[in-house]
Amino acid sequence: xxxxxxxxxxxxRPNPYAKELKKQITIKIAPTxxxxxxxxxxxxxxxxQTLINLYLVDCVNEKKKLNLTWK
Numbered sequence: 001x002x003x004x005x006x007x008x009x010x011x012x013r014p015n016p017y018a019k020e021l022k023k024q025i026t027i028k029i030a031p032t033x034x035x036x037x038x039x040x041x042x043x044x045x046x047x048x049q050t051l052i053n054l055y056l057v058d059c060v061n062e063k064k065k066l067n068l069t070w071k
Contacts, residue, residue: 022053 034048041048058064 029052037048037051040046040051044051046054
């Protein structure tokens with residue numbers, strides 16, 4: 001391994017995953033929803049925030065629409 005690297009000659013290229021980088025936000029979520037995903041997390045071994053993101057990505061990909069009815 002070299003002691004020093006010439007950064008200018010490394011031929012940098014754009015990150016192909018840059019469009020998929022996550023953005024940190026603040027969102028209010030009901031405690032029951034958080035608890036649900038935390039329970040799913042303990043069963044699957046996947047962090048609960050990742051599970052929430054995966055579910056939301058699925059909604060986007062499937063173009064799911066909310067079905068709201070008010071009583």
